Amino acid sequence: MTTTRLLLAAAISTLLVVGAGCATPCEELAAKICSCQPTTATRDACERRANQQKASNPPGNAGEKRCEALLETCDCHALDTAAGKRACGEAE
Secondary structure (H helix, E strand, C coil): HHHHHHHHHHHHHHHHHHHHCCCCHHHHHHHHHHHHHHHHHHHHHHHHHHHHHHCCCCHHHHHHHHHHHHHCCCCHHHHHCCHHHHCCCCCC
């Protein structure tokens, strides 16, 4: 699959989650981060980890507000850098 097709598929997946109106900011952020993964297998693994983390440690109101802010700064193109990881909440 070409990069363009992967990005299109990721964008559609994200829009479906966001467009459903039921997603919380942290669910949207997880979907955004997972959509950055280069292969279907790594995207699926990312989504499983996100669901497991949500089930074992729900974010609460403060966590949701933090995720909402991170949605503005998280960028797939920078996710491989330390600054990009911080912008997506993956590093402190």
